[in-house]
Amino acid sequence: MGIVALVMAGGKGTRMKLAQEKPLIKVCNKPVIEYVLTALKNTKKIDSVIVATTNCTPKTAKLMRQLGVQVIETPGKDYVSDMGYVVQTLKLGVFLAIAADLPLVRGEMIDAVVERYERCGKPALTVAVPLEIKAKLGMCIEYSFKAEDKDVVPVGINVIDGRKRYGDEWLDQDIYLMNIEELAVNINTLSELQLAERLLSQNRVL
DSSP states (O other), X not given: OOEEEEEEOOOOOGGGTOSXXXXXXXXXXXXXXXXXXXXXXXXSSEEEEEEEEOTTOHHHHHHHHHTTOXXXXXXXXXXXXXXXXXXXXXXXXXXXXXXXXXXTOOHHHHHHHHHHHHHHOSSEEEEEEEHHHHHHHTOOOOOOEEETTEEEXXXXXXXXXXXXXXXXXXXXXXXXXXXXXXXXXXXXXXXXHHHHHHHHHTTOOO
């Protein structure tokens, strides 16, 4: 049975220094959030999609409704708090949370994440890539931690059982280390936008 995917699309994207809402930033002439929606559509494990917006992303909410995607507006406090708000408001069970700025993610990657969660036996799972992948791509690294004796960076994909106690602290979680460059590419700066466009235009399969 599939699960709910929660696309977190409330960020201001202030580092981009663009007037455009971050989820609507165009990568190869298509809003970045649409790449995420396409990937979710091409999965076997995802039943439904909800997009979480804030008052910073009203145009994103409008586009999602036009596309027939369910939208919920969150308080816009921060990523984790907004996720918790959705869990409590919609009484979510197991769900996959994914950032809206992952233009190279694909359906089979998401299915692999859900399958790993189903095997791990823990209430939460965080997807990470080796820090060296981010560094090789020349991407900004704001946060890293140790897993499997490596420095790793979270990519913005989690699976969480919303029926467990959920708050500002992480639940006991599995770390799924994926050596996949596409998952390392999110968009926080103009140089990262250019990298994503270059990889997409090359139709690169890694």
